[in-house]
Amino acid sequence: MSREITIEPLTPDAFAPFGDVLDASGQPDKIINAGLCGRHHDLAQMDFGQGGRAGISIFNAQARSLPYAVTLLERHPDGSQAFLPLTANPFLVIVAPDNAGEPGVPRAFITAPHQGINFYRSVWHGVLTPLSAPGLFAVVDRIGDTPNLEEVLLDPPYLIVPSTSEP
Numbered sequence: 328m329s330r331e332i333t334i335e336p337l338t339p340d341a342f343a344p345f346g347d348v349l350d351a352s353g354q355p356d357k358i359i360n361a362g363l364c365g366r367h368h369d370l371a372q373m374d375f376g377q378g379g380r381a382g383i384s385i386f387n388a389q390a391r392s393l394p395y396a397v398t399l400l401e402r403h404p405d406g407s408q409a410f411l412p413l414t415a416n417p418f419l420v421i422v423a424p425d426n427a428g429e430p431g432v433p434r435a436f437i438t439a440p441h442q443g444i445n446f447y448r449s450v451w452h453g454v455l456t457p458l459s460a461p462g463l464f465a466v467v468d469r470i471g472d473t474p475n476l477e478e479v480l481l482d483p484p485y486l487i488v489p490s491t492s493e494p
């Protein structure tokens with residue numbers, strides 16, 4: 328069986344089983360600051376579980392190139408995790424369904440500029456994967472006293488390849 332995964336554009340519907348897509352598309356929910364700012368309000372279903380709290384960290388991740396070999400998938404059983412880019416660079420978002428506690432066949436999405444994502448609790452995902460430098464992101468996830476991390480090594484890896492239909 329081919330272990331090639333073709334990149335799909337990130338859309339709220341396609342990503343819905345895995346999390347939220349955060350962006351400023353469409354009309355803002357509120358106009359604030361004397362009419363000088365649009366607020367796209369409360370876009371993510373965040374969850375930090377019992378005994379946890381929300382934390383904001385800054386990740387500075389190495390840029391990867393395509394085709395990209397995914398060798399590890401992980402999940403956070405105790406809370407959600409949001410990746411909010413601090414640049415306009417699109418990045419790769421890799422997720423997989425859960426099959427009785429193991430990740431199924433992954434899907435790979437490419438964000439549009441300025442789009443962020445929020446993984447729901449326990450969703451299998453690839454680690455933060457920028458495609459250009461600097462790979463600077465604000466990450467909102469659970470701070471707590473549990474490991475909050477399950478990892479699965481993929482052998483053989485899946486190979487993420489660009490869609491041939493890309494303009």
Ligand SMILES: NC(=O)N[C@@H](O)C(=O)O
Nearest residue numbers: 401408452453454455476
């Ligand atoms: N481990 C960590 O802080 N980062 C990962 O969870 C990730 O998804 O990149």
Ligand code: NI
Nearest residue numbers: 401403408454
């Ligand atoms: Ni993670």
